[in-house]
Amino acid sequence: MTTAERHEKTGSTTGTGNEPAHWSAEQILEAVSPRRARRLLEATLAEGFRPETDPARGNVTAGEGHMLLMPSTLGDWSGIKVATVSPENPQRGLPRIQATYLLMDTATLSVRALLEGNSLTTLRTPAISAVAVDHLAAPDARTLLVFGTGPQALSHIEAFADVRSFTEVVVCGRTPEKVDAVVEFAQGLGLQARAGDQEDVRGADVVVCATSASEPLFDGSLVRDSACVVAMGSHEPDHRELDSGLMGRAQVVVEDTATALREAGDVVQAVADGALAEDALVPLADVVTGAVAPNTSRPRVFKCVGMSWEDLAVAVGVATGSQDAES
Template sequence: MRIISAAELEAVLDFGPLVERLRRMFRSGCEAPVRHHHTVPTLGQHAATLLLMPAWQMGRHIGVKIVTVFPENGEKSLPSVMGAYLLLDGKTGTPLALLDGPTLTIKRTASASALAASYLARPDASRLLMVGTGALAPNLVLAHATVRPIREVLIWGRSVAKAERLARALGRKGLSVSATDDLEAAARGAHVISCATLAREPLIRGEWLPDGCHLDLVGGFTPEMREADDEAVRRARVFVDTVEGATKEAGDIVQPIAAGVLDAGDIAGDLFALTRGERAGRRFYDQITLFKSVGTALEDLAAAQLAVELV
């Protein structure tokens, strides 16, 4: 069995090929049961969580991502979220590869947002606002720049120092990148706004969104988390990665539905419908679009298959 490290995944998973592999996988589909959540007692104050995310294509591959969340790891200078991805032969069950889970997740998550933007962002979108400064942020910027002619990038974060450090790092990638402390002004001038935060209260206001803007919401992964307000949802044509996941787990979808701002039937489509041509993406130039992702095991399987082919 091969061991594929984070460094190897960084080297081989370029966003262009990965976006196209995700496009193909959403078109063809695979079996991806709802993720398994298990609470694990610990010796600390807070229980840990074990997540199992399986997916398979008959006769090809079986994959499962194993993720642990230990809330108190920060006190030990360890990441709170860790994991690994196991890829097996779909004909015999033979283990083929064990891949670094966090890097695989970051790459496929950013690529899913770029895949959505390839249908939903304006073809001439050149100005991107990145809200958040974590590990996903630079990957989201580069992924969006793969599918749209992004030239100018503004970075906003709760820590200006972190935003400035990220801006300097991304500036070496051939982009014009700056940090900003004025979120409203940055949003009003953006063609694409990508958010990857742990916010529980909305950061992006719908009244700020300029006509023709595409809003990419990535960070919130529980019903209690929220990155954009009701007005943003009200003004936008709303898409999700999977309807089943987003309507159960994404606060940016669950809360507007509960408040009567959004009906589940008003969700314009998901990545299955977009990639298969069953639903149109952006209908006109000045339309505001919104994409909310929570992740699906389908994306992990597609990324793992590509990585094993290339390493």
């Protein structure tokens, strides 16, 4: 299906002349699958883009919350995501986080498309995690342990199941009803799934932490040397999901060293504790290009916070409709 056909099917406004196209969340999720999002991000890194060239995420206080400003440029395309975080919004019946993406051509910086921003986050966050898992997890990984029961827990299960053949998914959460819903979701993907607890860390090949926790979720000494752990729950330096013990004995891979040292609490606090050296952090781009090999003698941890280039890469994939095939 072409981009024009997608717009016609879903009733979007493609725009005429210099009018930008408009993409709703539904249209974005239809245009780019989780597999396509992963391939877009991996290709960007494999082709030589260095995330350290991305501008730092801007954080501006506004009202009861704050605005996040996330600009980036990838060759012929530039863009910026403006996200707002308003903690009291759920009480008003509104989303806590809202976002809009402006996609521009780099040559003229003219706006070519306006995209609903939260859906880009929904796609790119599990996609970058799946890129890491595909390179860091054991090829024969069979057990996936999930901490969290929100939308990102669901999307990470789907994304990870596309890069490894899991025989079991174990779900840990505070609310039994929500845990049961995630288990049912995994089963709907054709996976064996059940509820679990922290002790299941001992047998997990891949662990993903998708929570809002501010303290470590489990004893890091339980993680096997062969395991891969993904922590993606926060981009705040005072929040962490993994303890310093695990961070200190693992090979720690990040999207970008400077960004991790600024925003990733799991990294910031482990460095402050003296458990992790700053120069030990490995950029994901080096793993993707083969410049650094996974160290299979110890756990591999991927800590991500989300970066501007990831939104842009997916937005370009949406707007151009290139490479529709999912094979």
